Amino acid sequence: MNSRAPVRAVIDTNVLLDFWVFDDPRAAPLRVAVESGEVGALRCGPSVDELSDVLGRAVFGVSNERRCTILRHWDRIATPVERVHAAPFACSDPHDQKFLDLALTARADWLVTKDKALLKLARRARREGLQIVDPVGATALIAQRA
Secondary structure, X not given: OOOOOXXXXXXXXXXXXXXXXXXXXXXXXXXXXXXXXXXXXXXXXXXXXXXXXXXXXXXXXXXHHHHHHHHHHHHHHOEEOOOOOOOOOXXXXXXXXXXHHHHHHOOOOEEEOOOHHHHOOHHHHHOOOOEEEOHHHHHHHHHHHO
């Protein structure tokens, strides 16, 4: 592992589902980096609420026990950000605004998502020092740091 400070990242719910529900191999390197601490994940109340809600949806087939295990694990590995402020620009999908607000409030390095509305903001976010990337892009950034 690299001796540099960990990258600070906000990880959207859809990517967390790839980690722990779908076991998507494209997200596996990021999952390993988050779980090892190479990438320091950030969370806030609204983002955890969304994860809990989504995990509870019948369509995903996650048992209540598994849901609680995932949430406890996320609570252990992600750093909480207590006060989140509105970002200086908006996402076209209001449901995703919480991730942008969290990333910019916490001065995260990355916002990792598969959401098209957030990905469209990549150029604007870069001016604020935030890279918005998908899991494959995050994997490439992790490899560059190695």
